[in-house]
Amino acid sequence: RTISCCMVNGSAASVHGNGQQVRSAELFPFPSVERVRRKPMNVAPSAHSRHILLVDDEDDCNFVTKLVLKKAGHTGRLTCFTSAEEAIDYLRQGQEAPDLMFVDINMPRVTGFEMLETCEAEGLLPNGYTSVVMFSSSNRPADHDKALSFRSVIGYVEKALTVESYERVSSDHDRLRAS
Structure with missing residues (x-):
């Protein structure tokens, strides 16, 4: 036939x-x-291939975040750590700097805020290159305000990440990088 x-x-x-x-x-x-x-077209084509670093101690949340990123069309590198210490060690080794980082606030031993303090003090986040999004189940205004006090933080997203919230912070990252 x-x-x-x-x-x-x-x-x-x-x-x-x-x-x-x-x-x-x-x-x-x-x-x-x-x-x-x-399908929304507000995400720059480069958004799909960027390197994302995810730091969250909850495996379930990491799984959901990976699914959301895949659904949003992300095909780039995704590096995950379940502790802030591991992420700091990775950045200290001079590995490829991530374009975008999602960092949980409430983690055992070292919090997301403490991680950012270390990263900014040691110059581990290239200014104007790596954008950080604080990622938490906390909806406390004090956490939101503290997150935005860091120079590298461009946003605050309440868990769980959605395609829409990813596209929003991705667009913010692209705008900042272009300026």
């Missing part, structure tokens, strides 16, 4: 041969044309 056309509709694909449908298959994931057109 010769295949004369392949029609795609939503998440189903129909293959036609010799004028009649010979096979229909479900493809996953295959977005419909409507969903592709409605």
Whole structure:
């Protein structure tokens, strides 16, 4: 048989041969044309390939964050640590500086705030290159204000990360980097 056309509709694909449908298959994931057109386009193309550093002691939260980043189209490097100490050691080794960091506030031993104090004091976050987003389940105004007092912090996101909140901080990062 010769295949004369392949029609795609939503998440189903129909293959036609010799004028009649010979096979229909479900493809996953295959977005419909409507969903592709409605996808927000406010994230710079470079946003999908940036290096993100995630520092959070909760494995469940890290798992959800990874899923959200994937759903947002992130295809770049993602480096995860479950403690601030590990992240500080990584940065001290002169590894590739991340473009964007999501740092939990409330972690055992060393908090996210203490981590940022160390990073800024030691010059571990290249000014104008690495943007930090404080990431916490806390909605206390004092935590929000303290987070924004750090020069490297561009935002504060309450857990759990959503595609919309990622796109917002990603756009903020791109704007700051361009200036």
